[in-house]
Amino acid sequence: MIRLLFLILISLFSCECSFAGKIYKYLDEDGVLVFTDTPMAEKVLVEVEQTPFVEAKKYFHVENQGSKSHPVFYGVNNYYGPVEVEIKLTEYHNISSSYKLPKTFVVEPRSRLKLVELWPIRRDQGYSYSYQTEFVFGRPGGRHSPSDSYVPPAPLDRGFVISQAFHGESSHRHSQSEYAVDIPMPMGTPVLAARSGVVIDVSSDFFENGRSERMKSRANSITVLHDDGTMALYAHLKQESAQVLIGARVFRGQVLAESGNTGYSSGPHLHFVILKNTGMELRSIPFAFHGGNGHPFTPQRGLLLSGEPSRKRVKQSVAKMPVSNPSKDLKSMLESTAEKIRRTLGLNFN
DSSP states (O other), X not given: OOOEEEOOOOOSSOOOSOEEEEEEEEEOTTSOEEEESSOOTTSEEEEEEEEEEEOOOOSEEEEEOSXXXXXXXXXXXXXXXXXXXXXXXXXXXXXXXXXXXXXXEEEOTTEEEEEEEEEESSTTSOOEEEEEEEEEESOTTOXXXXXXXXXXXXXXXXXXXXXXXXXXXXXXXXXXXXXXXXXXXXXXXXXXXXXXXXXXXXXXXXXXXXXXXXXXXXXXXXXXXXXXXXXXXXXXXXXXXXXXXXTOEEOTTOEEEEBBOOEEBSSSEEEEEEEEESSSOEEEOOOOEEOTTSOEEOOOTTBEEOSSOTTOBOOSOOTTSOXXXXXXXXXXXXXXXXXXXXXXXXXXXX
16 A cells, blocks of 8 residues: 655745745655655655745835834835835825825835834824835936946857847837847756846746736746846746846856746747836836947847857848737736735836
8 A cells, every 4th residue: 555655844934035836746665655845866756746836925015113003114125135115195084294205215225214104193083094105126316337238148159039129019118128128049048147236036936838817927037236226137037947046146147047938928038128217117228238249239129149240130030039928918027926015116028
């Protein structure tokens, strides 16, 4: 008779991320079926089952550290980059505040900041209030000033072709995707850091793709914060291929992950865009790639990325190459946490 042995693995730390996982079914030397979430090299693998996506704690949130009648709201930022947050009262009666609302604040990396206090104007009368918060990655008003042009985020010796570039007709029409680039490439292609910076967000547990509504927030991605406050977004990555951790310092040309086809996507490709916080809104900004001949060039549809001078266009139809989802559907893609408060991340992956 086959006996069943379940190994229950309990994490002793809090993971503030979104995740899925795998359940491994093994047969040991005694004929016992072993279920675990950790690969076991010494046992015979019977089956691997992918578990559903699960939401976990948030990297940024607003919490009340006061009382119900005298709330004191703090912004808690566990990201390795600054966050701009706006707080506003949507409805209120007999309530005063320490600041005129709405008001925005910048919460520094890995820190908490007191935002606002509320209290009844007349304590002998009833009071009520409701509030709303939004947050955006990055510090507003930064200046895009790279020390060099951006390295193409894929190996130049593979000869990849840009299928959609700035102002792309298929889906690069929104402010957050206007200057994005799509590069079709086989699954598992190394994705390289186009510029040095600090990893502030990683999503690597999604494993599906398609054009259904639920796929709109199911793309693996990595976001890197640059020294000038801009951010690079690498999206549609292969499941569990991330080779960097949140908070890690990465360098130009370093392998970040492998390309994939996760989320709302019509085929394997990499979505790459540079974003800047312009004041409670992330907007894409133009950039230049570093050419194989040492000269920078502007990404263009149909352009061949190679180790040779990269201005040569490939005479083939790129209209059929895969592109990301339309910009109106992209805002939720980086929302690896499903926060009920409205978040204006402003990230559109096209």
